[in-house]
Amino acid sequence: MRGLKRRICIVGSGTAGLQLAYALKEEFDVTVIHHRSSEQIRNGRVRSTQVHFGTTRMNENRFAMPKWDEQTLIESIHISIGDQKLFTGMLKEPALSVDQRLYFSRCMEDLAEKGVSFQLKKVVREDIEALTDEFDLIIDCTGKSGSLMSFPIEEELSPFQTPQRKCIVGYFLGIKTNTPQGIGVTVLPELGEMFEIPAITEHGPVTILFIMSIPNSDLDVFQGIRKAEEFTLKMRTTTQKFFPEIHKRIEERKFALCDEQGFLQTAVTPVIRKPYLTVKNKLVVGCGDSVFLNDPITGQGCNLSSYCAEKLYETLIECKDSAWNIQVGESYWNRTKQFVKEVTEWTNAMTLPLPEHIIQLLLQGAQSQTKANDIAEWFADPRKAYQAFFLATTI
Ligand SMILES: Cc1cc2nc3c(=O)[nH]c(=O)nc-3n(C[C@H](O)[C@H](O)[C@H](O)COP(=O)(O)OP(=O)(O)OC[C@H]3O[C@@H](n4cnc5c(N)ncnc54)[C@H](O)[C@@H]3O)c2cc1C
Numbered sequence: 001m002r003g004l005k006r007r008i009c010i011v012g013s014g015t016a017g018l019q020l021a022y023a024l025k026e027e028f029d030v031t032v033i034h035h036r037s038s039e040q041i042r043n044g045r046v047r048s049t050q051v052h053f054g055t056t057r058m059n060e061n062r063f064a065m066p067k068w069d070e071q072t073l074i075e076s077i078h079i080s081i082g083d084q085k086l087f088t089g090m091l092k093e094p095a096l097s098v099d100q101r102l103y104f105s106r107c108m109e110d111l112a113e114k115g116v117s118f119q120l121k122k123v124v125r126e127d128i129e130a131l132t133d134e135f136d137l138i139i140d141c142t143g144k145s146g147s148l149m150s151f152p153i154e155e156e157l158s159p160f161q162t163p164q165r166k167c168i169v170g171y172f173l174g175i176k177t178n179t180p181q182g183i184g185v186t187v188l189p190e191l192g193e194m195f196e197i198p199a200i201t202e203h204g205p206v207t208i209l210f211i212m213s214i215p216n217s218d219l220d221v222f223q224g225i226r227k228a229e230e231f232t233l234k235m236r237t238t239t240q241k242f243f244p245e246i247h248k249r250i251e252e253r254k255f256a257l258c259d260e261q262g263f264l265q266t267a268v269t270p271v272i273r274k275p276y277l278t279v280k281n282k283l284v285v286g287c288g289d290s291v292f293l294n295d296p297i298t299g300q301g302c303n304l305s306s307y308c309a310e311k312l313y314e315t316l317i318e319c320k321d322s323a324w325n326i327q328v329g330e331s332y333w334n335r336t337k338q339f340v341k342e343v344t345e346w347t348n349a350m351t352l353p354l355p356e357h358i359i360q361l362l363l364q365g366a367q368s369q370t371k372a373n374d375i376a377e378w379f380a381d382p383r384k385a386y387q388a389f390f391l392a393t394t395i
Contacts, residue, residue, distance in 0.1 A: 005029040006324075008316075009135040011123045011148060013041075014100070015050070016288025016305040017141030018107045021116050022063040023313040027320060031135070035122035038105035042202070045261040048100055049169055049197055049210050051183065051299050053380040054093025056306040063313075066106050068098050072200045076182030077376040079362060081189070083244060086366040088180065089376025095183075097199040097208070099171065123148060132282040137324050139285050139312070144268060146290030151273035157344045163267035164295055164351035165192060165212040168222045170235055171199065171262035174254030175207040175246070183299075183379075186243055189353065191219040193297065194243050203258040209235060209246070212297055215267075222265055231263045232256060270295050272344055275308075275336070276329025283324045285332060287312050292340050294347045300382055304343050311335040342386035346378075349389050361388060 005028050010017045013034035024030050036044065051074065052060065073094040079086045112118055123131070125148055131138050140148045177198055178184055184196035192213040199208050213219040221238060225231050236255065239247040257263055275291040277284055288305035315332040316324075349355070354362075365372040378385035 006136040007031070007134070008137045008139065009033060009131055010139045010141055012141035012143055012146070012288070012290070013104060013108055013118075014141060014143050014288065014305075015302050016143075016290075016309050017139070018104060018111070019059065019063060019065065019306055019309040020139060020141065020287060020312065021111050022065050022107075023309060024316065025111070025114065025116050027317060031117040031119060032108075032111070033119045033121055033123055034108070035120070037120055038108040041108075042101050042105040043261070044101060046099065046101065046169060046171055046264050048264075048301070049097065049195070049199070049208050049296070049299070050100055050103075050302045051095050051097045051197060051379075052306070053095045053303050054091070055380070056303045057093070057096060059306045059310050062310075066110055068096060068200060070094075070096065072096065072181070072198045072205045074182050074198060076180045077379060078178055078182055078184045079365065079375065080184070080186040080245070081362065082187075085245070086362055087369075087372035087375075088182065089365065089372040089374070090180070091182075091376050091380055092373075093380065095380070097197050099199055099201040099206075102200070102202050125149070128279055128284070132279050132284070137283055137285070137316075138279075139287055140290045141286075141288050142290045144289040144293050147273065147286055148290070149277060149279070149284055149286070151275060151277060151286050151291050154272045154274060157272035157341060158270065159348060160270055163215070163269050165267065165297060166215055166220055166222070167264070167266045167268065167296055168211040168213065169264040170209050170231060171201060171206045171258045172209055172232075172235070173203070173206055173256055173258050174251040175209075176249040176251065177207065178249070184246070186245075187354070188219065188242060190214065191217045191242070194246070195299065196246060201258050201262075206258045206262075209239070211238065225265070228257050228260045228263060268293065268295055270344070270348065272340060275333055276326070278326060278329075283326065283329050285312065285329055292344070294344055295351055297350045298343070298347045298382065298385070299379060300343050300347060303382075304340065307339055308336045339383070343382045346382055346385045346389055355389070357392060358389060
């Protein structure tokens with residue numbers, strides 16, 4: 001009907017759902033259904049780490065999302081193999097990591113003030129048909145616990161049946177930051193990796209220590225740890241044994257989790273799905289981890305979610321006044337497919353032993369600042385990493 005805005009239902013209030021709500025709210029009547037309130041999210045457990053690189057931060061600006069204190073800007077990436085520091089690559093555009101508990105809850109409160117409707121409810125598959133009666137479009141943004149719908153698996157992009165890493169994350173106080181302020185990546189061949197990420201939380205700046213251990217390797221040492229104090233103690237001994245450079249920067253008396261809920265253990269089996277289907281002739285699309293779930297090893301989940309949210313927004317704006325049917329879903333997939341493929345194949349390759357030509361490139365990074373900066377850009381623009389890994393041209 002003319003004059004009435006088309007109604008969109010976004011299920012899930014995470015990275016993808018929130019950016020989409022900001023992007024779509026002017027042109028459409030947007031409802032977000034989520035199963036935890038902003039208060040519960042704010043006071044709940046960390047679910048992830050997150051780094052929003054330049055392009056994601058540009059999208060956040062484009063869609064007028066909340067601004068953050070920039071004292072913890074990430075300007076560089078420090079790369080080490082074992083205890084050998086190779087180089088520090090500078091990012092062209094600084095990145096930022098805001099605790100998702102703070103980021104999500106603030107965005108939800110802001111969006112509600114700006115007229116977006118929120119419904120607190122856990123959606124189950126059986127609800128979808130009724131939702132298709134009520135809304136013109138449903139977007140599944142339920143993250144890695146999704147998908148709500150049986151989006152078809154893209155077999156070629158989904159080679160793994162089990163998680164390739166165990167993810168062990170703690171948000172810590174009492175670690176002196178590395179300089180220039182940046183992400184630390186330490187690769188321990190046959191054991192796993194450590195990512196050190198400066199981040200903003202409700203408690204101020206913290207350092208995230210994120211261990212990715214190869215299951216059953218000597219770094220797989222956090223099994224059975226449930227309590228915050230035990231976790232902190234284990235992190236202390238693990239850094240001492242495996243990551244001595246980080247251990248040296250730990251300030252004995254101040255080293256602690258930023259809050260009791262500031263730690264997490266999880267594991268992800270990556271799977272990529274075609275992000276659209278129809279239910280009762282209505283289009284349903286997926287965005288974010290519900291359809292494009294990668295291992296966190298390359299830290300691309302938020303950036304991929306943001307990229308796909310932007311492409312979905314552009315598709316819907318282009319078809320604003322025409323039917324939302326299977327062709328619209330196909331158009332969204334066509335715009336995202338290549339990027340999803342490149343991020344996914346690079347990420348999957350990073351879970352395997354590094355190929356010789358990549359080790360050579362990393363060693364060149366130790367000799368040349370230009371090469372070091374190019375390698376840092378892999379994380380900001382994963383297409384460059386894909387090129388380096390698979391097209392074997394110069395980076
Ligand atoms: C350990 C770990 C470390 C990571 N590190 C990084 C990193 O460094 N950099 C990076 O970019 N990415 C990282 N990621 C990935 C990143 O967190 C995700 O890719 C990103 O948050 C995906 O956004 P999303 O909106 O798809 O899902 P989420 O942000 O998970 O949001 C999903 C939302 O849906 C809600 N929901 C779920 N089911 C339902 C339901 N049935 N009904 C209603 N609501 C529902 C959830 O409560 C949640 O609010 C990491 C992930 C993990 C697990």
